[in-house]
Amino acid sequence: MIRRVAIVGYAQSHHQHNMQKTREDMVFEVCKEALHHAGILREDLDTVITASTDFLDGRTISNVFLSMAVGAYLKDESKVEEDGTSALYYALMRILAGTHDVALVEAHTQGSTFNPHQVSCYTLDPLFDRQIGVLNDIAAAALQARIYMNRYSVSEEHLAMAAVKNITNAAENPCAHRKMPDVSVEEVMNSKVFYDPIRELTMSPISDGACALILASEERAREITDKPVWIEGVGSCQDAYLRDRDISSLDSLKSAASTAYKMAGVKEPSSELDVAEISEKFAHEELMIYEALGLCQEGQGKNLIERGTTSRDGEMPVNPSGGALGADPVCATGLIRVVEASKQIRGEAGGYQVPGVHRALAHGQFGICAQKNTVFILGGNGS
Amino acid sequence: MSRNAAIIGCGQTKHSSKRRDVNLAEMVSEAVYNALEDAQVSLREVDAFVVGNMQGFGGIAQPEQWLGDWIGAVGKPVIRIATGGTTGGSVGQGAYYPVASGLHDIVVAVAWEKHSDSKEAGATTGLLHVGLGNFFHAASYGLSLKNLVATSAVGAAAGVAVYQAVFYMHRSGCSAEHFDMVAAKARRNAAKNKYAHLQWPGCTPEDIARTEIIAYPFRYGHICPASDGASAIVVAEESLARKKTRQPAWFKGLAAFSDEENQLQSENFGGVGVLDPCEQKGCWISATKAYKMAGIKDPKKEIDVAEVYQPFPSQELIFAERLGLFDEGTAWMALEKGETDIDGRMPLDPSGGVNATNAIGSTALQRILECALQIMGKAEEHQVPKKVRNAVAHGWGGVTSYNTVTVLGDSPGR
Numbered sequence: 001m002i003r004r005v006a007i008v009g010y011a012q013s014h015h016q017h018n019m020q021k022t023r024e025d026m027v028f029e030v031c032k033e034a035l036h037h038a039g040i041l042r043e044d045l046d047t048v049i050t051a052s053t054d055f056l057d058g059r060t061i062s063n064v065f066l067s068m069a070v071g072a073y074l075k076d077e078s079k080v081e082e083d084g085t086s087a088l089y090y091a092l093m094r095i096l097a098g099t100h101d102v103a104l105v106e107a108h109t110q111g112s113t114f115n116p117h118q119v120s121c122y123t124l125d126p127l128f129d130r131q132i133g134v135l136n137d138i139a140a141a142a143l144q145a146r147i148y149m150n151r152y153s154v155s156e157e158h159l160a161m162a163a164v165k166n167i168t169n170a171a172e173n174p175c176a177h178r179k180m181p182d183v184s185v186e187e188v189m190n191s192k193v194f195y196d197p198i199r200e201l202t203m204s205p206i207s208d209g210a211c212a213l214i215l216a217s218e219e220r221a222r223e224i225t226d227k228p229v230w231i232e233g234v235g236s237c238q239d240a241y242l243r244d245r246d247i248s249s250l251d252s253l254k255s256a257a258s259t260a261y262k263m264a265g266v267k268e269p270s271s272e273l274d275v276a277e278i279s280e281k282f283a284h285e286e287l288m289i290y291e292a293l294g295l296c297q298e299g300q301g302k303n304l305i306e307r308g309t310t311s312r313d314g315e316m317p318v319n320p321s322g323g324a325l326g327a328d329p330v331c332a333t334g335l336i337r338v339v340e341a342s343k344q345i346r347g348e349a350g351g352y353q354v355p356g357v358h359r360a361l362a363h364g365q366f367g368i369c370a371q372k373n374t375v376f377i378l379g380g381n382g383s
Numbered sequence: 384m385s386r387n388a389a390i391i392g393c394g395q396t397k398h399s400s401k402r403r404d405v406n407l408a409e410m411v412s413e414a415v416y417n418a419l420e421d422a423q424v425s426l427r428e429v430d431a432f433v434v435g436n437m438q439g440f441g442g443i444a445q446p447e448q449w450l451g452d453w454i455g456a457v458g459k460p461v462i463r464i465a466t467g468g469t470t471g472g473s474v475g476q477g478a479y480y481p482v483a484s485g486l487h488d489i490v491v492a493v494a495w496e497k498h499s500d501s502k503e504a505g506a507t508t509g510l511l512h513v514g515l516g517n518f519f520h521a522a523s524y525g526l527s528l529k530n531l532v533a534t535s536a537v538g539a540a541a542g543v544a545v546y547q548a549v550f551y552m553h554r555s556g557c558s559a560e561h562f563d564m565v566a567a568k569a570r571r572n573a574a575k576n577k578y579a580h581l582q583w584p585g586c587t588p589e590d591i592a593r594t595e596i597i598a599y600p601f602r603y604g605h606i607c608p609a610s611d612g613a614s615a616i617v618v619a620e621e622s623l624a625r626k627k628t629r630q631p632a633w634f635k636g637l638a639a640f641s642d643e644e645n646q647l648q649s650e651n652f653g654g655v656g657v658l659d660p661c662e663q664k665g666c667w668i669s670a671t672k673a674y675k676m677a678g679i680k681d682p683k684k685e686i687d688v689a690e691v692y693q694p695f696p697s698q699e700l701i702f703a704e705r706l707g708l709f710d711e712g713t714a715w716m717a718l719e720k721g722e723t724d725i726d727g728r729m730p731l732d733p734s735g736g737v738n739a740t741n742a743i744g745s746t747a748l749q750r751i752l753e754c755a756l757q758i759m760g761k762a763e764e765h766q767v768p769k770k771v772r773n774a775v776a777h778g779w780g781g782v783t784s785y786n787t788v789t790v791l792g793d794s795p796g797r
Contacts, residue, residue, distance in 0.1 A: 002386075002485040053445070054438040054465070061437075061467035064781040067641050074668060076638050078473050081438060081465040082445065090462060090477065096484035098385035099637075099676070122444035126500075127406060234486075236460035240452050255458060367448045372461065 001263065005095050006221035006228030007378070008214050009038020010339040015177040015209035015327035018112040023057065026210050027108050028069040034104065034212035035071070038224055045214075046100035048072035050079045051087035051107035051331045055122060058114045070106045070212075083107070083279075084211060084335025085364030085374035089236055091215050101217045102224075108210035109330040116206060116330050120368055125241065137281075137368045138203065140242060142195035144369050145284040147248040149197070152299035156197050159283040160188035161305045163202045163325055166286070169312055170322025172351040175336075177207045177327035202283035202325075209329030211336045229342040232359070233266070233377035235259025242368050250285075253292035253363070253373040260361075261294075264377035269294045269361070273377075275344045275354050276318045276361040277337035280325060285370060289363065290318070293375075312354060320344065320352045334364015338376055345380040387795040388482035389624040389631035390616045390755040392422020398580040398612035398740045401499040407441055408450035411495045414613035415454040418491065421761075422617035423627055426455040429617075430487035433462050433477040434494065435470045436744030441500040454493060468692075468780025470494055471614070471748030472639065472787030475776075478618040479634045488620045495613035496742035543783050545598045547660040548697035552600065554661065557700065557715035559600040563588035564718055565696035566605045566738060572725060573735025575764035580610045580740040600697075605738075607694040612742035614749045621795065632755035635773070635792040636677030638669040641785035660783045661697075666705040669788035670775070674707070677790040679773060682707040686790075687771045688730045688757050690750035692779040694737045699723075702777055703731055706788065726768050733757070733765045747778025747787060754791045 011033035013019070013026055021029075035042060048070055054062050063079040066072075080086045084107025091103040109116070120137035124130040148154060164183055171181035180187075183201070191200040214224075221228040235256035239245050257269075266272045276293065280286035287301030295316055296304055304310045310318035319326075321340040324333050341360035343349040359379045366372045394417025396402070402410055419426065432454065434447045443449065447456070447463050462481075466473040471494040478492035552558065570586040573579035583590070594604035624631040642665040670682070679685045689708055693699035700714040708729055709717055717723055723731040732738070734753040737746045754774035756762040771793065778787035 055444040060439060061781065064467060064641070064785060067781075067785075072641065074640055074642065074665075076640060076672070078464060078477065078639055079466050081435070081463045086462055089460075090464075090480065093480040093484035093486060096486065097480050099480075099483070119444055122442070123448055125449050126441075126443050236462075237458060238448070238451055238456055238461040240457045241449050244452055244457075252458065256460075367445060371448050 001096060003096050003098065004218035004230060005092055006216055006218065006230045007342050008216045008221050008224045008228055009034050010213035010342060011037055012175050012211040012336055012339055013209045014175050015207040015329055017177065017206060017208065019110065019208040023108065023110055024066065024069045026208065027066055027106060030210040031070050031104060031106055031212045034214055038214040040214065040224055042071040044102055045071060045075055045104050046102050047076040047091065047094050048104045049087045049091040051082060051084040051335070052079065052109065053081045053331060055119045056109045056114060056116060056330055071104060076100065082331065082372065083364040083366040083374065084332050085338065085376065086236065088215070088335060088338060088376070089234060089374055092231060092234060095215060095217050101220045103215040104212060105215060105335065106210065106212040107332040107335040109332055110208040111206035111329060112208050123368060138198055139195045140368045141282045142198045144247040145197050145282065148284055148288060151248060152302070154287065154302050156189060157185060158287065158302040158305055159197065159202050160185040162286040163188045163283040165305065165311055166319050166323045166325040167201065169320050169352060170326025173321045173326060175327065176322045177205050178322070178325065198282060204281045204324040204328030207327045207329040209327060209332050211332040211339055213335065213339055227346045228381065229345050230379045231376060232379045233260035233264030234375070236374040238372040247369045250288050250292040250370055250373065253289065253370065256373045256375045257293050260375040260377050266377060270316050272359060273316070273361050274357040274359055275320060275341065277321060277341045278319060278323060278363040279333050279337055279365045280323050281328065281365070283325065293361065312352060317354045320349065320354050334374065337364060338362040341378050345378060385483050386485055387621040387633060388479050388618050389633040390791065391619045391624050391628040391631050392418045392424060392617035393752045393755055394418030394421055395578045395614040395749065395752060396612045397578055398610040398742055400608060400610065402497065402611035407446060407497045407500060408453040410497060410611065411450055411493060411613045412453040414495065414615040415491060415493050418615035418617050424489060424617055429455065429459065429489050429491050431460040431481050431490045432456045433464060433474050433490060433492045435464045435474040436495050437467065437470060438465050440743065441497045466780060466785060468743060469747050469778040469785050469787045470744045471746050472751065472778025472789065475616060475748045475751040476637050476639060476787060476789060478616065479637060482618050482620050488623060490618045491615060492618065492748060493613060493615035494745040494748040496744040497611045498609040499611050543660060544695040544697065545601055547701065548600055548695065550659050551661040551697050551701050555712035555715060560588065561700065561715040561718060562600065562605050562696040563591040565699050566591045568724065569732060569735045569738035572733055572765055573739035576734045579735045580608050601695060605696050607738050607741040610740050610742040612740065612745055614745045614752050616748065616752055616755065630759050630793060632758040632791045633795045634789070635796045636673035636675070636790035637788065638672035639787040640665040640668045641781050661701050663701065663705045663784055663786065665784045666702055666777065666786040666788065669786045670706045673788040673790045677792065678796050679790065686773050686775050687769060688733060688754065688767050688774045690734065690736065690753045690776045691731055692737055692747060692750060692777045693732060694741055696738060698779065699731055699736065702779065706775055706777060725765060730767045733762065733767055750776035750778060751789050751791070758791055758793050
């Protein structure tokens with residue numbers, strides 16, 4: 001990268017199903033807190049990039065009503081209509097381009113406004129798939145899960161174990177939505193089936209939530225904080241449409257990860273990364289993501305779960321915050337992963353802190369069966 | 384530190400009310416492949432895509448996920464940007480940053496709208512929500528339902544624009560006849576642009592004045608159509624741009640500011656909000672910042688042509704002033720003298736502009752594209768008959784005051 005860029009402050013809401021707050025209030029509080037966390041004022045911002053979608057927000061050009069709430073009033077602003085990691089990607093480019101020095105990135109969804117699974121039907125091919133009326137994101141994920149499970153002899157217990165790991169981790173995270181500290185494999189396997197093998201507890205909850213972070217160029221970052229979290233690598237990639245791709249593997253994630261690793265100089269991800277925060281919307285995706293990120297060989301994802309490698313106290317902790325199974329405010333989910341990874345690097349993760357984190361990975365996804373993926377490699381001052 | 388970036392290829396589709404010959408994916412790919420062909424760039428060379436349209440207007444959420452295959456975006460980064468009426472401007476600017484940042488070398492930006500896919504025109508049903516959403520705020524200030532309907536629900540964007548037009552008439556002293564002149568010019572210019580929608584060779588202000596009044600001061604002939612269409616640009620870094628094209632159109636300055644306090648129905652409706660919808664501080668600030676970045680000191684002298692976002696004719700005059708091309712309240716006088724014609728001193732919308740072609744998500748990108756064509760000398764029949772060194776492209780949207788301003792030039796300027 002032609003310029004070093006760092007995350008210098010962040011905040012997120014206490015995600016829950018029905019927040020009992022307007023979108024404007026929720027977003028305002030989080031943005032204000034992020035500025036406070038960075039110790040800067042709104043006047044210090046050069047640009048603001050937000051992430052939300054009109055369908056999920058339930059109104060046309062939803063971002064224009066948030067200009068004031070996100071502090072974009074009379075600031076150079078734009079909005080991406082997808083996951084928050086894409087907003088971060090765009091903000092990073094704005095700073096790298098030298099046109100801006102300090103950016104606020106904000107992402108939110110209130111899943112209680114408009115059921116995100118219903119919105120997923122509107123992302124289907126309108127000429128055929130949507131007309132048939134049998135597909136949505138959960139149905140497609142169920143197909144994906146079964147193909148993956150059959151190919152690599154993965155059992156429903158493996159999915160339940162991944163869910164238990166993340167949901168119990170979430171219990172330590174004050175911002176997470178699901179609070180089930182004593183959840184067991186049996187409880188997950190007995191939870192309601194939506195589309196076999198997808199159950200209530202092997203898919204992410206429908207959350208309201210927002211997340212904001214402050215990004216700064218090297219010079220400004222060093223003025224603002226002693227603990228900048230540097231962006232060392234980034235990669236983003238979109239797969240073909242559902243019908244035109246092999247949903248049993250996450251090719252776009254592999255591509256995004258390899259771009260990010262190359263930029264950051266990561267050769268052996270499982271030994272060079274200290275923690276990973278990933279957006280697994282379904283438990284089986286967690287295993288598939290391990291493989292796509294190169295944390296293990298193809299089909300070996302289940303071993304990491306069986307051996308506890310990715311537990312909070314394991315060799316390669318994944319989602320100590322609870323991940324998307326802990327809270328999933330759709331557009332914010334990826335940005336929350338970036339914030340959680342940053343917290344680990346700065347040692348601010350409290351009850352779910354992993355000791356000695358210098359380098360972390362954060363992942364965001366968007367679309368049915370994780371069609372689009374973005375990967376960030378973050379590092380502390382020492383890395 | 385920052386890299387230079389330039390537009391090296393432009394592509395758009397023919398615009399009409401109903402493109403029944405193509406579906407959405409086919410229409411969008413038509414623009415992308417036209418742009419790639421113009422740029423002499425193969426799909427393999429493209430590093431990333433920036434895409435956008437007004438979500439919901441075609442009834443599809445995240446359409447780029449379905450139609451990514453059709454534009455060759457599979458296996459590449461795709462960023463979807465949507466900011467309302469300015470979407471195209473935000474998408475065009477969104478293609479500058481990936482190149483200037485050094486992360487990507489060749490980026491395709493594409494934006495579109497296919498109004499005819501909606502049962503009712505998206506511009507009616509979709510935009511109504513923008514006004515309707517603030518009913519609760521306005522009601523909390525004690526505004527009666529009758530007044531609410533009279534103000535924000537009178538017809539989406541047109542409902543806002545009539546107020547803006549009347550404010551402008553009051554401020555500047557221009558009359559409704561000047562709007563006839565702008566609309567007639569837009570249709571005449573569009574007749575020279577083979578991609579434009581409302582083409583009317585030899586259209587006169589009298590022709591426009593004979594159409595019926597829709598909402599004072601606008602007549603039927605003043606109002607933009609709802610078009611199906613798409614536009615795309617190819618943006619490349621400096622060495623590639625010089626190798627691929629004889630005359631690239633360089634990005635020199637860009638900015639996007641809103642002043643949404645300035646909403647007719649804003650949270651500040653109680654009294655502290657600025658209620659003059661033609662003030663457009665966001666446009667003025669965007670232009671100031673973009674000119675500064677471009678090294679332009681006197682836009683009146685240094686800008687050779689402008690593509691102003693004017694779904695309504697009053698907006699060509701308002702925004703030409705806010706862009707610093709004329710003193711405040713004088714654009715209509717320049718219009719009377721023919722200065723804003725294709726062969727005038729300061730041509731405004733030689734393509735016919737939004738007033739003649741309005742595929743909403745695409746329109747503001749089309750302004751950037753048309754400025755690029757003028758700089759590259761590829762505007763064919765609507766090419767302005769003078770050397771174009773600098774051109775300014777404008778986008779307007781939001782509720783009433785979100786603006787994008789992009790300055791393109793025949794040299795990188797730094």
